[in-house]
Amino acid sequence: METIETDVVIVGGGPAGCSCALYTSRADLKTVILDKNPSVGALAITHQIANYPGVPSDMSGEALLDLMRDQAISYGSQYLRAQVFGVDVTGDIKTVYSPEGTFKAKALVLASGAMGRPASFKGEADFLGRGVSYCATCDGAFYRGREVAVVGINKEAIEEAQVLTKFASKVHWITSNNPKPEDLLAKDLMSKENVQHWSKTRLMQIDGNDGGVTGIKIKPHSEENPQELAVDGVFVYMSGSKPITDFLGDQVALKEDGGVVVDDFMSTTSEGVWAIGDIRNTPFKQAVVAASDGCIAAMAIDRYLNSRKTIRVDWVHS
Ligand SMILES: Cc1cc2nc3c(=O)[nH]c(=O)nc-3n(C[C@H](O)[C@H](O)[C@H](O)COP(=O)(O)OP(=O)(O)OC[C@H]3O[C@@H](n4cnc5c(N)ncnc54)[C@H](O)[C@@H]3O)c2cc1C
Structure with a gap:
């Protein structure tokens, strides 16, 4: 380097x-x-x-x-x-x-x-550095062939999710709203084969054990109950x-x-x-x-x- x-x-x-x-x-x-x-x-x-x-x-x-x-x-x-x-x-x-x-x-x-912003999702602070990250450019390569989640809809979230698509087997992109139709970066991200977009969805908590993150609970607006996703990494990009x-x-x-x-x-x-x-x-x-x-x-x-x-x-x- x-x-x-x-x-x-x-x-x-x-x-x-x-x-x-x-x-x-x-x-x-x-x-x-x-x-x-x-x-x-x-x-x-x-x-x-x-x-x-x-x-x-x-x-x-x-x-x-x-x-x-x-x-x-x-x-x-x-x-x-x-x-x-x-x-x-x-x-x-x-x-x-x-x-x-x-x-x-x-x-x-x-x-x-x-x-x-201070860690605010349940489990975020507990697993920071053990599966929770704020930098895909720094940590993305650790997740080669594994499933990860990206939380946030700002430009940084989208660009970092793009980085992760090169390594992860699947990127779950979780956003509380729909991206704007004219957002070409978002469109491009969603067109990637290994991206699953969860729109109008909230991250409820990050779960894990001594080895680090094992999954997350999310709540799509349209669903009655939270849903579990098995992921090894969670990349959080919320402003504050x-x-x-x-x-x-x-x-x-x-x-x-x-x-x-x-x-x-x-x-x-x-x-x-x-x-x-x-x-x-x-x-x-x-x-x-x-x-x-x-x-x-x-x-x-x-x-x-x-x-x-x-x-x-x-x-x-x-
Ligand atoms: C919504 C909003 C509206 C505002 N409106 C006004 C206004 O009308 N008038 C006014 O005077 N002020 C306004 N402010 C405040 C003003 O924008 C800030 O006070 C000012 O931008 C602070 O400048 P800064 O350079 O310290 O930080 P920032 O402008 O936040 O710049 C920090 C830079 O550091 C970079 N950075 C962060 N971490 C790293 C890292 N690890 N490695 C490399 N780079 C990194 C970021 O990418 C960013 O570009 C507003 C603020 C907000 C949030």
């Missing part, structure tokens, strides 16, 4: 990550942004963003995000699709692990947002609000509410690691705040990597 070395690696390409990359690139720092799926972050799903200064009030969050990403790329940032599943922050060089490659950087920025920090282990301090602890410079408790945007879980979750965090972290990183005593403002070009 490829190892990429860089100055700054940013996990998450939302407004926080893209703004940070814009500033670090302009400070001549080699910057890589890693994002698991640009259409699932909080800004990406914002229908209309009427309060971001300077942009037309009918602009969609997705369109604004495209602009931010393109701007960071235009100044030299590298943007890669990669789902980060682990980091190692010990030592001067930080390592970031994803199925797509390993990344080594002098500075690590955590900008994965707060679109995670909780800082996404599962890939960090206990390597940076978190607040009681799950947000990452930072100082005035967005520096975490681990030297060389910054956290910006919704991952901090402040009460002020706004795109402009996330972008501002990114700017602060980038200037602090420039000072840290260049051993400067003061922050160098971006508009001094001489």
